[in-house]
Amino acid sequence: MDTKALGKTAVLMGGTSAEREVSLMSGSGVLHALKSQGVDAxxxxxxxxxxxxxKREGFARVFIALHGRHGEDGCVQGALELLGVPYTGSGVLSSALCMDKTMSKRIFVAEGLPTPRWLWLGATEQSRERIRTIPDDLGLPLIVKPPREGSSIGITKVAGYSEMAAAVTLATQYDPDLLCEEFIEGEEVTCPVIGTGDGATALPVIRIVAPEGNYDYQHKYFTDDTRYLCPSGLPEDEEREIQRIVVAAYRALGCRGWGRADLMIRAADRKPFLLEMNTSPGMTGHSLVPKSAQAVGISYEQLCVQLLAAATLDSEAQQVQGS
Structure with missing residues (x-):
């Protein structure tokens, strides 16, 4: 590929979300990779x-390495649409749907895709009496999380009734709404997807083995204690089923370019459950999309150039799909 033909490229990184630190790490990696391939980045x-x-400085396209609010939720995508500057990853609506885990779950259910049972509570529905009854509805342990954050920020695994109040306090620091989710006991896996529409394909599944099963923010980005197994070591039929579910979710949510789904495999019956779809996955030294791509012979640098070359606008993407 003639990388010079990609034109002047901006790598959006940092931003204002709670994931700013990780975004700076992702963006720095992408910037270095693109420059090493001759991209004017x-x-x-x-x-x-x-x-x-x-627009004023003549950027031809944008690689979005922002994570979380205002970067992954459709806001910056909408601004780029108005500016007419093509960008990597999903469009406005898809980005917004995937950032809101409650909306994603509603689509998973409508499409017949497996996801853990959940309860969504708006800011006016979080009385002490209601919070106290959530374990009765979902069982224990359960997960309490802000529905519109990423990177495990604000998440608590609740083992007993007495832990609910603190979990709600933490989650609502990041989002006024609350998502409570059935805890799936088993193995955590992730599966990236590259492409758009009928051309979307799943990359190899990665099995995540975190210390004491605690795959939190620290273990995701800042320690080397977590093991990422790719090949996953899962039976072939399990891996294929996970890839099928992930591609179906990706298409149902209208994703394009790339994404990564996180899932749990229930130990009791080996059934996979979708947790969420990420439309601007991490690209740090600990990140999982590059690890999965590497397993099929795509280097980090090649991946960055491939994603950048697919940068588009909603209107352009719709014309391609409709042709």
Missing amino acids: YAFDPSTRDLADL
Whole structure:
């Protein structure tokens, strides 16, 4: 590929979300990779610069390495649509749906895709009496999380009734709404997808083995204690079924470019359950999409260029799908 033909490229990183630190790590890796392949690439932090500078300074396309709010939720995608600057990853609606785990779950259920049982409580529905009854509805242990955050931020595994209040307090620091979810006892896996529509394909599944099963923010990004198994070591039929479910979810949510689904495999019967779809996955040294791509011979640098080359706008993507 003639990488010079990709034009002047901005790597959006940093931003204002709770995942800013991780985004800076992702963006730095992507920027270095693109430059090493001859792409005319520059760092661009929307927390310190006006997005309109992208148009004023002649950027031809954008690699979105932002995570979380205002970067992964459709906001920056909408701004880029208005500016007419093509960008990597999913469009406005798909990004918004995937960022909101409650909306994602509603689509999973409508499409007949497996996901843990859950309860969503708006800001006005979180009385002490209601919070106390959630374990009766979902059983123990259960998961309490903010529905519109990522990277395990604000999440608590609740083992007893007495832990509910603290879990709710933590989650609502990040989101006024609350998502409570049945805990699936078993193995955690993740599966990336690359492409769009009928061309979307799943990459190899990665099995995550975290210390004491605690795959939290620290273990995701800042320690080397977590093991990522790729090949996953799962039976072939289990891996294929996970890939089938993930591609179906990706298409149902209208994703494009790339994404990564997180799942749990229930130990009791080996049934996989979708937790969420990430539309701007991490690209740090600990990140999982590059590990999975590497397993099928796609280097980190090749992956970055491939994703950048697929940058588009909603209107352009719809024309391609409709042709």
